[in-house]
Amino acid sequence: DIVMTQGALPNPVPSGESASITCQSSKSLLHSNGKTYLNWYLQRPGQSPQLLIYWMSTRASGVSDRFSGSGSGTDFTLKISSVEAEDVGVYYCQQFLEYPYTFGAGTKLELK
Amino acid sequence: EVQILETGGGLVKPGGSLRLSCATSGFNFNDYFMNWVRQAPGKGLEWVAQIRNKNYNYATYYAESLEGRVTISRDDSKSSVYLQVSSLRAEDTAIYYCTRRNVMDAWGQGASVTVSS
Numbered sequence: 001d002i003v004m005t006q007g008a009l010p011n012p013v014p015s016g017e018s019a020s021i022t023c024q025s026s027k028s029l030l031h032s033n034g035k036t037y038l039n040w041y042l043q044r045p046g047q048s049p050q051l052l053i054y055w056m057s058t059r060a061s062g063v064s065d066r067f068s069g070s071g072s073g074t075d076f077t078l079k080i081s082s083v084e085a086e087d088v089g090v091y092y093c094q095q096f097l098e099y100p101y102t103f104g105a106g107t108k109l110e111l112k
Numbered sequence: 113e114v115q116i117l118e119t120g121g122g123l124v125k126p127g128g129s130l131r132l133s134c135a136t137s138g139f140n141f142n143d144y145f146m147n148w149v150r151q152a153p154g155k156g157l158e159w160v161a162q163i164r165n166k167n168y169n170y171a172t173y174y175a176e177s178l179e180g181r182v183t184i185s186r187d188d189s190k191s192s193v194y195l196q197v198s199s200l201r202a203e204d205t206a207i208y209y210c211t212r213r214n215v216m217d218a219w220g221q222g223a224s225v226t227v228s229s
Contacts, residue, residue, distance in 0.1 A: 039216065041216070048219040049216075054215035060215075096215070100159055103156055103159065106156045
């Protein structure tokens with residue numbers, strides 16, 4: 001199985017500051033078709049997860065442009081510029097290159 | 113508006129079984145792959161199963177930790193997907209989410225399953 005490893009945030013993050021969450025995969029998620037099979041989700045407290053970024057860098061519909069995704073085949077970053085109260089929650093990366101699909105353990109963002 | 117609603121959760125005794133249902137609306141269900149993802153209390157997300165659409169012969173895929181105990185199915189005429197879980201264990205206690213597509217762009221509110229005697 002592909003293992004997804006997420007980094008921690010230096011919580012709490014001051015409001016208005018930027019935050020970067022890292023994710024590393026045990027195998028390259030770059031497909032021969034040129035797409036990288038990596039998604040990012042946010043689970044706000046008490047809510048279902050929501051898709052933020054797919055194909056490593058494409059923002060989902062309705063997602064603020066404060067969120068951006070980047071990376072290589074195995075190392076990925078979700079950047080949140082100017083953190084706001086609504087960004088509080090747990091962020092997950094997930095690969096869908098191979099079955100079984102696997103998620104990272106999650107990275108908690110707390111606001112100062 | 114895309115809507116996903118899971119039902120069928122509840123309290124189940126160890127060794128028992130249950131069937132979760134996921135009713136959808138607001139999109140052409142026939143076109144989409146569907147998944148089940150679960151989350152144990154206070155834990156992260158775990159993908160459980162996927163069923164592809166008719167174009168892919170309704171192929172199914174399962175998490176190895178559950179294989180043999182779970183069956184995912186769908187009824188395109190009802191825009192619904194199902195998860196049958198048997199030989200339930202305490203560690204199956206979780207919220208079970210129904211999600212759409214490989215990129216999981218839509219989630220239901222989840223169905224809570226508690227396995228306890």
